Amino acid sequence: xxxxxxxxxxxxxxxxxxxxxxxxxxxxxxxxxxxxxxxxxxxxxxxxxxxxxxxxxxxxxxxxxxxxxxxxxxxxxxxxxxxxxxxxxxxxxxxxxxxxxxxxxxxxxxxxxxxxxxxxxxxxxxxxxxxxxxxxxxxxxxxxxxxxxxxxxxxxxxxxxxxxxxxxxxxxxxxxxxxxxxxxxxxxxxxxxxxxxxxxxxxxxxxxxxxxxxxxxxxxxxxxxxxxxxxxxxxxxxxxxxxxxxxxxxxxxxxxxxxxxxxxxxxxxxxxxxxxxxxxxxxxxxxxxxxxxxxxxxxxxxxxxxxxxxxxxxxxxxxxxxxxxxxxxxxxxxxxxxxx
Amino acid sequence: xxxxxxxxxxxxxxxxxxxxxxxxxxxxxxxxxxxxxxxxxxxxxxxxxxxxxxxxxxxxxxxxxxxxxxxxxxxxxxxxxxxxxxxxxxxxxxxxxxxxxxxxxxxxxxxxxxxxxxxxxxxxxxxxxxxxxxxxxxxxxxxxxxxxxxxxxxxxxxxxxxxxxxxxxxxxxxxxxxxxxxxxxxxxxxxxxxxxxxxxxxxxxxxxxxxxxxxxxxxxxxxxxxxxxxxxxxxxxxxxxxxxxxxxxxxxxxxxxxxxxxxxxxxxxxxxxxxxxxxxxxxxxxxxxxxxxxxxxxxxxxxxxxxxxxxxxxxxxxxxxxxxxxxxxxxxxxxxxxxxxxxxxxxxxxxxxxxxxxxxxxxxxxxxxxxxxxxxxxxxxxxxxxxxxxxxx
Numbered sequence: 001x002x003x004x005x006x007x008x009x010x011x012x013x014x015x016x017x018x019x020x021x022x023x024x025x026x027x028x029x030x031x032x033x034x035x036x037x038x039x040x041x042x043x044x045x046x047x048x049x050x051x052x053x054x055x056x057x058x059x060x061x062x063x064x065x066x067x068x069x070x071x072x073x074x075x076x077x078x079x080x081x082x083x084x085x086x087x088x089x090x091x092x093x094x095x096x097x098x099x100x101x102x103x104x105x106x107x108x109x110x111x112x113x114x115x116x117x118x119x120x121x122x123x124x125x126x127x128x129x130x131x132x133x134x135x136x137x138x139x140x141x142x143x144x145x146x147x148x149x150x151x152x153x154x155x156x157x158x159x160x161x162x163x164x165x166x167x168x169x170x171x172x173x174x175x176x177x178x179x180x181x182x183x184x185x186x187x188x189x190x191x192x193x194x195x196x197x198x199x200x201x202x203x204x205x206x207x208x209x210x211x212x213x214x215x216x217x218x219x220x221x222x223x224x225x226x227x228x229x230x231x232x233x234x235x236x237x238x239x240x241x242x243x244x245x246x247x248x249x250x251x252x253x254x255x256x257x258x259x260x261x262x263x264x265x266x267x268x269x270x271x272x273x274x275x276x277x278x279x280x281x282x283x284x285x286x287x288x289x290x291x292x293x294x295x296x297x298x299x300x301x302x303x304x305x306x307x308x309x310x311x312x313x314x315x316x317x318x319x320x321x322x323x324x325x326x327x328x329x330x331x332x333x334x335x336x337x338x339x340x
Numbered sequence: 341x342x343x344x345x346x347x348x349x350x351x352x353x354x355x356x357x358x359x360x361x362x363x364x365x366x367x368x369x370x371x372x373x374x375x376x377x378x379x380x381x382x383x384x385x386x387x388x389x390x391x392x393x394x395x396x397x398x399x400x401x402x403x404x405x406x407x408x409x410x411x412x413x414x415x416x417x418x419x420x421x422x423x424x425x426x427x428x429x430x431x432x433x434x435x436x437x438x439x440x441x442x443x444x445x446x447x448x449x450x451x452x453x454x455x456x457x458x459x460x461x462x463x464x465x466x467x468x469x470x471x472x473x474x475x476x477x478x479x480x481x482x483x484x485x486x487x488x489x490x491x492x493x494x495x496x497x498x499x500x501x502x503x504x505x506x507x508x509x510x511x512x513x514x515x516x517x518x519x520x521x522x523x524x525x526x527x528x529x530x531x532x533x534x535x536x537x538x539x540x541x542x543x544x545x546x547x548x549x550x551x552x553x554x555x556x557x558x559x560x561x562x563x564x565x566x567x568x569x570x571x572x573x574x575x576x577x578x579x580x581x582x583x584x585x586x587x588x589x590x591x592x593x594x595x596x597x598x599x600x601x602x603x604x605x606x607x608x609x610x611x612x613x614x615x616x617x618x619x620x621x622x623x624x625x626x627x628x629x630x631x632x633x634x635x636x637x638x639x640x641x642x643x644x645x646x647x648x649x650x651x652x653x654x655x656x657x658x659x660x661x662x663x664x665x666x667x668x669x670x671x672x673x674x675x676x677x678x679x680x681x682x683x684x685x686x687x688x689x690x691x692x693x694x695x696x697x698x699x700x701x702x703x704x705x706x707x708x709x710x711x712x713x714x715x716x717x718x719x720x721x722x723x724x725x726x727x728x729x730x731x732x733x
Contacts, residue, residue, distance in 0.1 A: 331621030
């Protein structure tokens, strides 16, 4: 048994480092802090020098980052560190592990790309690559090939795509004919085939955790606002019409969290099960944000108020890693097959 | 670790016993209320003999003395095995037991508890036509005359009262002071002169509830639980005794019944209809959410960390999922579901989609309506300000 860290300790530590009353902290300072806190080691396998903790530990951190609208690219980072830790056939794996757990950032795409190229020149575009400006490499994990592409290699271009979500940065990466260095290709064929699924599973789980963390904060802020804002000589929060809407949001969040933490303890959860959770959690987040703006009234539409920050992040979460249409169809298909 | 081993052992024991003993065709045999009552009586007796009927009673009773974690295992297995629900003995083994055990006299306990195991059933006489969500405003009046209370009034929404031998009755013994302070708790024999029971015909053809009319019914003072005027406290102390177990059982049953929707999709040849698959997938995750929150609630109770309002989240989540389950079936079933089909008693996920839809309202209304739960959540969990009391219209 390795170090046993209770999930609650991680929540506490993350809340201290990234309090929810300091929303959208500076990205570069955040990255330094998360490296110092050792969070990149949490899910790294023990024999690779990490803590080998389960999905629930990573989820605790992503949940807290969601609460504070965290800006450090922890979702791709924790996934790529895990992948590198599992890539025993990667040249100088130990060196890679050392680098990516002490501050070097390897990013990866959060949406399916169309990059092709059979061993030689890669073409196409890798969309939704977080924080490529601060990354050394992008991990390309198409079925059949897992490769680390240096972002400063000749031909590779990195283009920022400005987002509505102000708490995140996404880039398009085009390999532009770059041929992967054989030493940086983890594997081709079977072994690499499992990698994209695994990466994706970790990232969509993280998006679910991020979403429910964010949903919690925006509901708390909304309830606080309704307690202080007075109309008709009483706090708005005294009106039952508004109380019931807040209660419904609380029910949605509380119940979705139960599924999050139960699936977090289920290492053999299928892609459909994780995807179904992701679809549900992101839709809950999106709906809580939609209601939050309405419950704030006009001030909810102003830039100085926080509502829009959550609403924009929620809408992005809905799309990253596959949206609800995709995952629900898969869940439906598998449940249909299971009931054969 | 050994605690987990014990639970695993209990689970295999229960599973093996259920495999050998569970009623297999109870749905087909429960097409009338009377048949369903017989199904339940037989099943209850089997469970009593096997030691699985009253795991929450003290250890001196057969099969009693089980921890909440063990009770959870038994309920999970019974739900997974798709056995009949014990609607008929529910009030007896939970509310009547808890009331007698926690607040009854030794004489009352000795008299009534063994009879519950022999099959005597209880109903609850709480709600009244004008006291629903506002239960404390009840008016059923009891006047003390010597050694008896003389009771006049009406009760409603009493589950299975038409089959009950006894009734847990809340009456008003005083109109002075706060409305809660004038309530007294009595144990009533349903065969007492002056008691009339009228089943309530529900919209789906079921008669799960009844009205009870009380016309100069005499109840001996020895049948009072707690002091005169302490009835509200007695009721509150014992109402929540099964908190969480029922909803966990029902959530598991609902999750286990997802195949009924799959069957409908196949029957209608919609297996490749992406829209239908998405709706089904959305529902399946919703059912997973309902089981996860019911599970988590019980786990928290086992650990002793239940919070105010937690139970309300479980209830509203289950109720919404149950409604949505029936609505999807109803939609996919099409016109066919508008033709009357026989109903199955005692089950909420029957595949008779109109009946299931109508039945689903029981869970958004009974046991504290969705709206009552929302108020609890808003005030106790979110700390939103209470409405001022005493509105004047």
